[in-house]
Amino acid sequence: GNSVTQMEGPVTLSEEAFLTINCTYTATGYPSLFWYVQYPGEGLQLLLKATKADDKGSNKGFEATYRKETTSFHLEKGSVQVSDSAVYFCALSDTGTASKLTFGTGTRLQVTL
Amino acid sequence: NAGVTQTPKFQVLKTGQSMTLQCAQDMNHEYMSWYRQDPGMGLRLIHYSVGAGITDQGEVPNGYNVSRSTTEDFPLRLLSAAPSQTSVYFCASSRTHDSGNTIYFGEGSWLTVV
Numbered sequence: 555g556n557s558v559t560q561m562e563g564p565v566t567l568s569e570e571a572f573l574t575i576n577c578t579y580t581a582t583g584y585p586s587l588f589w590y591v592q593y594p595g596e597g598l599q600l601l602l603k604a605t606k607a608d609d610k611g612s613n614k615g616f617e618a619t620y621r622k623e624t625t626s627f628h629l630e631k632g633s634v635q636v637s638d639s640a641v642y643f644c645a646l647s648d649t650g651t652a653s654k655l656t657f658g659t660g661t662r663l664q665v666t667l
Numbered sequence: 668n669a670g671v672t673q674t675p676k677f678q679v680l681k682t683g684q685s686m687t688l689q690c691a692q693d694m695n696h697e698y699m700s701w702y703r704q705d706p707g708m709g710l711r712l713i714h715y716s717v718g719a720g721i722t723d724q725g726e727v728p729n730g731y732n733v734s735r736s737t738t739e740d741f742p743l744r745l746l747s748a749a750p751s752q753t754s755v756y757f758c759a760s761s762r763t764h765d766s767g768n769t770i771y772f773g774e775g776s777w778l779t780v781v
Contacts, residue, residue, distance in 0.1 A: 558709075586767040597671075597757060597774040598710075605767035643709060647770070654700070654725065655759075655770060657709035 556581045560644050560658035567634055567665050575629040575661045577618075577644035585646040587611075587620050587627040588655070592641045601629075601642070634665045670694065673758050673773035680748040680780045688743040688776050690758030696771075698761040699741040703727065703754040704775075710757065716741055748780045 561576040579585065586605040590598040602611030607622035616631045627644060644658040674689045692699065700715035702725075712725030716735040730752055732744040741760075745752060758773040 588770075590772075598772040600769050600771075603767070603769065645710075647767075654712055654715060655702075655710070657702075657711075659707055659709045 556585070556646060556648055556656040558644050558646055558656055558658035560642075560661050562659075562661070563641075564662040564664055567663070569636055569665055569667055570633045571665075573629070573631040573634045573638075573663065575642055575644075575663070577627045577629065577658060579625050579627065579644075579646050581625075581646055581648055583648045585648050587618070588645045588647070589616070589618055589627070589629050590643040590645060590657075592643065592660070594640070598643065634663070636665045636667060639663055639665045671758055671760050671771050671773035673756075673776050675776060676774065677777045678779070680745075680778065682748060682750060682780060684748050685744070685746050686748065687745075688756055688758075688778070690741045690743065690773060691739050692741075692758075692760040692771070693739065694760060694762070694771070695738060696760035696762050697738070698763065698768075698770075699735065700725070700759045700770075701731070701733065701741070701743045702757045702759065704757060705754050713743065713756075745778075748778075750780045752778065753780045754778060 557580045588603045589601040591601045602613040604611040604620035610619045641660045643660045645655045671692045701713040702710040714733040716722045756776045761768040761770040
């Protein structure tokens with residue numbers, strides 16, 4: 555079956571630090587990969603996505619590249635802000651199953667001044 | 668644009684009580700689904716629907732019923748609530764079954780069963 559493994563948090567960084575949150579996956583087909591962000595007390599918002607190998611998703615300074623050879627989709631940001639403090643979820647959906655997302659356990663990011 | 672709307676946002680139930688979590692979307696999306704979020708476990712799929720009149724089970728369907736009588740609405744029913752159903756519930760929708768489609772989530776419903 556499908557699975558997503560994320561690095562455990564919490565991750566605590568100072569403002570303007572470089573961020574990497576690791577994500578690896580196992581899938582039987584050709585999945586699309588997503589990063590969702592959840593701010594305190596809110597629902598999940600799509601941060602970025604990639605639908606095929608070597609695609610790079612990007613949004614709000616965050617980037618992630620779909621690496622089929624290493625089955626990874628690591629999230630990066632060059633300079634984090636306090637407002638980036640949230641929980642980040644890596645997820646995949648397999649071929650023809652858009653509503654059936656498989657999520658990682660989430661990584662909490664805390665950015666301090 | 669309302670997107671995906673869930674009600675109620677907070678609910679406390681006694682063991683054995685029944686209730687319905689409501690979900691509505693105004694984007695004419697075919698696909699709708701319900702997830703639950705528990706600490707340390709990410710989100711898990713409960714039930715999903717690929718269109719009006721069609722529903723199917725996800726990863727953790729036991730204790731929950733769904734129906735899809737219209738494109739817009741996808742209620743989740745707890746027939747006899749148990750403490751193990753204490754969780755945060757998210758409704759989601761997407762335009763088609765294409766796996767690359769963006770999935771939109773509601774703001775969540777916090778349910779406590781005592």
